[in-house]
Amino acid sequence: MEKEIIGKWVFKDGKTVADANCHLIESMIKNDLKEFENSEDGWTRRYKHTNGSIWELTYPESHLYGGGPPKLSRIEK
Numbered sequence: 001m002e003k004e005i006i007g008k009w010v011f012k013d014g015k016t017v018a019d020a021n022c023h024l025i026e027s028m029i030k031n032d033l034k035e036f037e038n039s040e041d042g043w044t045r046r047y048k049h050t051n052g053s054i055w056e057l058t059y060p061e062s063h064l065y066g067g068g069p070p071k072l073s074r075i076e077k
Helices: 020-031
Strands: 004-006 009-012 015-018 033-038 045-049 054-058 071-075
Touching (some): 020 054, 020 071
Antiparallel strands (some): 054 071
């Protein structure tokens, strides 16, 4: 399993669209992860995977509109 999944926004046909990693992160949050902690400002969230691993969701390009694309990192215990 990956240690880090970094989403990107790409320009296609004159529009900004999410790449495959953005969709993977979205799918993992919907199907495999359960949120258990978030930062006071709401930009960092921690999740527990169904396999017991801990993941952290951040937005490293937060200067972009809407917070930018997501980044999901597995945290080593």
